Amino acid sequence: MDYETLKLIWWALIGVLLIGFALTDGFDMGVGMLLRVIGKTDMDRRIMINTVGPHWEGNQVWFVTAGGAIFAAWPMVYAAAFSGLYAALMITLCALFFRPVGFDYRSKIDDPRWRNLWDWGLTIGGVVPPLIFGVAFGNLMLGLPFELDDLLRPSYHGSFWMLLHPFALICGLLSVAMLAMHGGAWLQLKTRGLLHARAQQATQLSALAVIGLFVLAGIWLLVGIDGMHIVDIKPLGDKLNPLAKTVAYGNDGWQANYSAHPLLWVIPLLGILMAAATWLFARAESALVFLTSSLTVTSVILTAGIALFPFVMPSSRDPNMSLTLWDATSSELTLGLMFAAAVIFVPIILLYTLWCYRKMYGRVTREYIEENSHSSY
Amino acid sequence: MIDETVVDLSRLQFALTALYHFLFVPLTLGLSFILAIMESCYVLTGKAIYKDMTKFWGKLFGINFALGVTTGLTMEFQFGTNWSYYSHYVGDIFGVPLAIEGLMAFFLESTFIGLFFFGWDRLTKVQHLTCTWLVAIGSNLSALWILIANGWMQYPIGAEFNFETMRMELASFSDVLFNPVAQVKFVHTVAAGYVTGAMFVLSVSSYYLLRKRDIPFARRSFAIASSFGLASILSVIVLGDESGYTVGDIQKVKLAAIEAEWETQEPPASFTLIAFPNQEEKKNDFQIQIPWALGLIATRSLDEKVTGFDQIIPENEQRIRRGIQAYELLQKLRSGDTSQETRNAFADLQYDLGYGLLLKRYTENITDATEEQIKQAAEHSIPRVAPLFWTFRVMVGAGFIMLFVFIAAFIQSARHRSAGNRAVLYACLWSLPLPWIAAECGWIVAEYGRQPWSIAEVLPTYMSASSITRGEVLGSLTAIIAFYTALAVAEVYLMLRFTRLGPSSLGTGKYHFELPANKPQAQA
Numbered sequence: 021m022d023y024e025t026l027k028l029i030w031w032a033l034i035g036v037l038l039i040g041f042a043l044t045d046g047f048d049m050g051v052g053m054l055l056r057v058i059g060k061t062d063m064d065r066r067i068m069i070n071t072v073g074p075h076w077e078g079n080q081v082w083f084v085t086a087g088g089a090i091f092a093a094w095p096m097v098y099a100a101a102f103s104g105l106y107a108a109l110m111i112t113l114c115a116l117f118f119r120p121v122g123f124d125y126r127s128k129i130d131d132p133r134w135r136n137l138w139d140w141g142l143t144i145g146g147v148v149p150p151l152i153f154g155v156a157f158g159n160l161m162l163g164l165p166f167e168l169d170d171l172l173r174p175s176y177h178g179s180f181w182m183l184l185h186p187f188a189l190i191c192g193l194l195s196v197a198m199l200a201m202h203g204g205a206w207l208q209l210k211t212r213g214l215l216h217a218r219a220q221q222a223t224q225l226s227a228l229a230v231i232g233l234f235v236l237a238g239i240w241l242l243v244g245i246d247g248m249h250i251v252d253i254k255p256l257g258d259k260l261n262p263l264a265k266t267v268a269y270g271n272d273g274w275q276a277n278y279s280a281h282p283l284l285w286v287i288p289l290l291g292i293l294m295a296a297a298t299w300l301f302a303r304a305e306s307a308l309v310f311l312t313s314s315l316t317v318t319s320v321i322l323t324a325g326i327a328l329f330p331f332v333m334p335s336s337r338d339p340n341m342s343l344t345l346w347d348a349t350s351s352e353l354t355l356g357l358m359f360a361a362a363v364i365f366v367p368i369i370l371l372y373t374l375w376c377y378r379k380m381y382g383r384v385t386r387e388y389i390e391e392n393s394h395s396s397y
Numbered sequence: 398m399i400d401e402t403v404v405d406l407s408r409l410q411f412a413l414t415a416l417y418h419f420l421f422v423p424l425t426l427g428l429s430f431i432l433a434i435m436e437s438c439y440v441l442t443g444k445a446i447y448k449d450m451t452k453f454w455g456k457l458f459g460i461n462f463a464l465g466v467t468t469g470l471t472m473e474f475q476f477g478t479n480w481s482y483y484s485h486y487v488g489d490i491f492g493v494p495l496a497i498e499g500l501m502a503f504f505l506e507s508t509f510i511g512l513f514f515f516g517w518d519r520l521t522k523v524q525h526l527t528c529t530w531l532v533a534i535g536s537n538l539s540a541l542w543i544l545i546a547n548g549w550m551q552y553p554i555g556a557e558f559n560f561e562t563m564r565m566e567l568a569s570f571s572d573v574l575f576n577p578v579a580q581v582k583f584v585h586t587v588a589a590g591y592v593t594g595a596m597f598v599l600s601v602s603s604y605y606l607l608r609k610r611d612i613p614f615a616r617r618s619f620a621i622a623s624s625f626g627l628a629s630i631l632s633v634i635v636l637g638d639e640s641g642y643t644v645g646d647i648q649k650v651k652l653a654a655i656e657a658e659w660e661t662q663e664p665p666a667s668f669t670l671i672a673f674p675n676q677e678e679k680k681n682d683f684q685i686q687i688p689w690a691l692g693l694i695a696t697r698s699l700d701e702k703v704t705g706f707d708q709i710i711p712e713n714e715q716r717i718r719r720g721i722q723a724y725e726l727l728q729k730l731r732s733g734d735t736s737q738e739t740r741n742a743f744a745d746l747q748y749d750l751g752y753g754l755l756l757k758r759y760t761e762n763i764t765d766a767t768e769e770q771i772k773q774a775a776e777h778s779i780p781r782v783a784p785l786f787w788t789f790r791v792m793v794g795a796g797f798i799m800l801f802v803f804i805a806a807f808i809q810s811a812r813h814r815s816a817g818n819r820a821v822l823y824a825c826l827w828s829l830p831l832p833w834i835a836a837e838c839g840w841i842v843a844e845y846g847r848q849p850w851s852i853a854e855v856l857p858t859y860m861s862a863s864s865i866t867r868g869e870v871l872g873s874l875t876a877i878i879a880f881y882t883a884l885a886v887a888e889v890y891l892m893l894r895f896t897r898l899g900p901s902s903l904g905t906g907k908y909h910f911e912l913p914a915n916k917p918q919a920q921a
Contacts, residue, residue: 084473095484102478114876120464125891172563176864353566354490
């Protein structure tokens with residue numbers, strides 16, 4: 021396999037990890053968001069938490085592994101993105117701190133103040149990370165003000181507040197709505213009665229919000245944002261560094277890839293259709309709701325990824341220094357080796373994860389919580 | 398120019414978060430195996446008490462594990478946030494074990510821990526036992542990959558500098574994988590984790606025995622912990638880290654620092670038991686030595702030398718001078734002169750490039766460094782000796798105390814005394830902090846002893862930092878300290894509460910606070 025193909029494969033694999041993260045950790049973040057909204061009593065909330073109890077730890081590893089994979093496959097992206105978006109990443113981490121302890125500690129003490137405190141923590145841990153990831157994606161579309169010096173040291177010339185561009189905020193809200201919908205869909209599979217009915221409502225509402233925000237972001241992108249394209253770059257299979265190419269604006273709304281391959285328009289279209297189907301299935305009490313919700317999440321992320329391709333981190337300060345999958349990547353040996361590791365382990369992970377979900381199949385009920393009061397969350 | 402305050406604050410943040418993370422990791426490593434052993438006893442004997450033991454110690458395991466996961470998140474991302482040049486410069490190699498750790502180990506551990514807690518009624522006995530073993534194996538594999546990454550920072554083999562991409566790149570994965578430093582570190586670290594798990598169970602069980610509560614439960618736990626702990630502490634001591642000091646120059650520097658070897662002695666070197674190292678005058682103000690001992694321990698021979706700083710510093714100075722030439726050649730290569738001659742000249746000197754980079758801290762332009770700056774860089778090419786000298790001794794001291802405690806506990810449980818000797822039980826109880834003290838000191842020796850490098854002889858710590866502001870690091874440092882303190886309070890509170898309650902917290906109706914005679918005291 022040649023270097024150019026490997027670079028492409030790693031773009032796809034990082035995509036798989038990010039989508040895996042959104043699909044799995046996404047629903048338990050969604051449950052976190054909805055915890056205080058549709059969980060009216062302590063029992064409601066315990067039921068909700070216990071639907072994700074056996075899974076959230078494994079789910080969160082998608083996030084950690086995506087971090088590790090970006091470090092290994094795109095070291096310059098890992099370096100420039102996380103140091104540039106320093107405050108945003110630290111806020112995300114602090115919000116994530118609430119989750120492991122929130123899940124595990126909340127129900128260990130029977131005191132309303134203690135439990136309420138952790139419920140707030142779980143809510144923050146559910147809302148803040150998707151919000152920031154969405155805002156970050158929006159900013160990728162806008163370009164980030166970073167540059168590289170001659171030793172390839174990245175430096176960032178912006179502030180946290182500059183990230184809060186209205187377009188980026190729409191992307192952030194889209195991300196939150198999408199995972200609220202996904203969490204609601206999950207709760208429909210795992211709960212009964214009143215809680216189930218409230219989850220249906222929440223899913224329907226957020227599915228509508230997803231459609232609205234996704235269309236709005238798309239229109240804004242096409243009308244108001246100028247994307248970039250590579251004018252000149254050395255052969256893609258070479259050992260490249262991000263200083264040796266020419267990049268220009270003039271890719272209106274990042275649609276060049278879609279214009280070049282019109283079939284790709286199916287993906288954003290699918291995003292809208294699947295969100296509509298989610299609304300429908302939530303209303304119809306169909307278990308398919310989780311499938312369509314997953315497809316919505318996948319389509320929305322793919323839409324953004326395809327738009328940016330082959331850019332990973334466009335630079336608004338000096339577009340030539342933008343990081344792309346061709347020149348911000350690891351050596352051929354590292355990519356090949358990591359690809360082998362992924363080919364071996366990803367199927368194994370999927371197998372045992374599915375086994376785990378199958379073993380825990382079924383709805384969490386009030387009776388279950390009462391019987392297992394000492395061992396459940 | 399890099400802001401030195403940002404570097405120092407980032408180092409402080411890294412040190413705090415790493416040391417804090419490692420308060421929880423060793424207990425996870427050790428306790429997961431102890432849980433697997435207890436549950437194996439349950440499956441083999443069918444006695445319900447072993448199931449209760451697995452569940453109760455599992456509850457404490459969960460409280461600890463939650464914070465291990467929380468603090469691990471910071472570790473995974475702060476290379477990018479605070480050490481972005483490091484991430485770019487060595488990500489091609491260093492990122493690999495981190496990513497494989499996620500794929501091979503962390504997924505395994507985290508997926509099956511869900512079934513460990515929630516799967517008791519959903520799985521057969523053997524299936525559940527398998528899950529418990531997979532959690533233990535997953536957490537230990539995780540340690541393996543992390544220590545391969547860390548071992549490479551100490552002894553960076555299997556990598557080459559690439560001037561086109563301006564970074565280190567992987568040359569041989571098997572070299573990275575079978576790095577001797579990583580191998581000994583792994584064995585030493587996981588065995589130390591087993592000691593931690595064993596000491597935790599031993600100490601808490603002693604508390605119940607002293608209180609004469611739930612004696613059959615506590616005695617069985619005590620027996621498993623004392624035998625597992627004795628085997629583990631012996632491995633920690635016998636297979637100790639010391640063999641790692643025979644490879645890699647930075648490890649030699651560390652050895653010289655922990656032994657306060659200012660001057661190279663005639664072999665076999667004496668072992669300095671106690672000293673007051675004086676960094677400025679490069680001598681010990683006071684010392685007590687044992688003849689021959691160091692030479693025997695460190696080189697396992699009578700005629701090999703243990704290099705002292707009197708040789709290390711001048712050698713480093715020479716390497717800094719060659720590093721300047723290497724840097725000059727690199728600039729030539731990057732400005733377009735890629736003739737074979739320049740390439741060959743650079744290839745000859747590339748292993749000294751890192752020493753040239755040490756000068757960045759003293760001058761913007763390495764090639765213009767003055768004689769004084771070169772001397773200064775050479776003087777600072779070794780870590781501060783006194784902290785290493787002392788933390789090493791605290792670690793070893795704690796290790797030997799634990800050895801005696803485990804021997805006494807093992808003898809006691811082998812004799813099947815029902816209540817046990819109270820002195821031994823008190824010794825076990827009060828030894829609880831020792832494994833943590835030893836582990837934290839051990840990490841200080843390993844990582845502080847690596848200074849001034851982030852990657853030994855390749856990349857100085859100073860160069861590794863991100864171009865971020867003081868305000869940003871101060872902000873994150875404050876937030877992290879606030880969060881970690883609050884989380885620690887919650888963790889310790891729950892730990893104390895559930896250890897006091899003991900197996901009564903399982904709600905089986907069989908244990909101390911649930912019995913009619915003790916009911917009035919029952920809580921929760």
